[in-house]
Amino acid sequence: MARQYDPRLREFADAREISFLEAIEKHGKPTHAAKALGLHHSVVIRALDNLERRAAKMGYSPAHDMTHTVPDGFRVKGTSTLYDEDGKPRMQWVKSTVDHDRMEVIMREAAAAMAESLPRVRPVAVPAKTDAALCNVYTLTDSHVGMLASAKETLDADWDLKIAERTLTAAFCHMVNAAPKASVGMVAQLGDWLHSDGSGGLLPITPQHGHVLDQDGRFSKIVSTSIRILRRIVDFALERHDKVVVLLAEGNHDMASSIWLRAMFAALYENEPRVQVIDSALPYYVYQHGKTMLAFHHGHMKKNSDLPLLFASQFPKVWGDTTKRYCSTGHRHHVEEKEHSGMTVIQHPTLAARDAYAARGGWLSERSATAITYHSQYGQVARNTVVPEMFEAA
Template identity: 65%
Template structure:
């Protein structure tokens, strides 16, 4: 007689809602296989999820099979444990903890994947009837800083205010202008090039240096606005192009948020075969369009003149298969373009206003976004630039 499967009920304290549902189903039906049939979920998916749960619990200090029975403090992870045994029984234990960024990142990524698995999928929509198979339109939004609060009295700029509602109107409106002004290319690339969110969590500060940021509203409101904007721009692109490639790049302001954005949008458009989300943990990204190489990096880790050699070394096959090559960066909030040996590097401006920090530092730039059309054989063939003022004139 097969022994019924059991799962340690204490693991529920560390489980996501999906993992808790799996544990309850195993308890009710007696085995992982039976729970799999009842839930309509693959057996391996349940096993993998419970494996992640055990790892997450162990990082928090709970792994009874290894004599770890006590959870560590919130915000801490297990660094190590020393146990003194007598006659095979533990009689004394030393537990060391610390904030382990790598382990926390793994837990965070698993959590994002779990949340994404429960998102309702977008239903496929009809593709446009006529597109040019040789063309790819690149629509770049960089350093959008959704959630930033800027005041025209501090930046001395006409229309210099920036908040959640303004960001939503300007970003979606300018993107729509770019799409409408561009040729009917077969491929449309939505390149969100990093720093889409102004802050990376509940505390309004930069994730690496801890600088205090001017933020409009609570972080959940910022997340909701960011998702609405990105959903709208992807839908605009789907109406125009037969195939849509979505890049959600890592920036220095949104190191963690770029992870959950990629996980969520990959899940959202899972059932839409015309959408491809570039899923890369490495913050250097490439797309090959015929003999044209299109590359991206936010700009926070490497300088512009270092990128051609880096992309040649990181992606030698794409480099070798192409004749026209372009790298796109943001980060510095102003336009700059230079042709290097083998690759042109194009630095894009931002649509966002200057916040108080930028205004006091004297950093200025023309607010704009640019759509660039690439030909599979000839490289760049067309550009269209949009400014926020064009929305007021429309």
């Protein structure tokens, strides 16, 4: 007897799976459908098995009395069904949770659509004279724009949207002015740029674990401030460098927001040939400057000691073409620098104040940001550091 497929599976199918279902309707059996499509029957059967599993995750599996589906971006976490004495379902409870993989796809599609209507930045004049051998990397990590912190509560410093905007903008401008006149300037935003991700119905919670965060204002206000800061930073870098490389890395606080930030800035500077936005879904990033390899990761997925081997494995061509290799990370809010086999891993601190959670946990770190200058042949050749006290209002 030919295997039957529920017509409602079309609601959960992609174009390829729909073509398989239509072929089965026309030819009767999966084997006959596969032959008509020029495929082995196992390809069709496996694809439709995956479709049935995916539909079940969204709450649809009639064979198991599951017919209550959940919205796109969610998956069924569990069902509880009450049956009567005749074995018929009388009541059913459906528990759902966010499907993070599907939500990421939705975010990417939304960001791409939003970017289509953005006004593009016009090209600006190239700076007079720069050193082609140099690349300045301006690292800002764990900035937590939108965080609310009180010095009275943390015994550290205040932090809110206004302070974040003033501190981050001033710190970046100071680093650029103090650094050598390099041809390449890299805005290395290493993740956790936003304190909260706007997930959970725009609630101030962490994306993965749902921890409640201290947030300064509504998410829409945080987004507008965040974009304004980054725009100023990139525009200022363009005034001083022939080429500006923009990295907007994924952090554990802004896993979704990093997606639309990358899409937005790639669209904004689409007509500016001197801006390169690194657009990678993988949270491991590289940029090659001559014989110098510059690698980046927020630090939330791998230990520092594991990063050299990971980057060598994932980017073997860049690794093989370079003799000086550096990896920058953040996440832990304090300084650590260590040479490993073939690569130096630099863990950067943050300019942001600590919040109540960090204060109650007893975590302390010196606040600063560092610009590092790399030579195309010799690797790291200069540094300059800023601290937030340099930009406090008089």
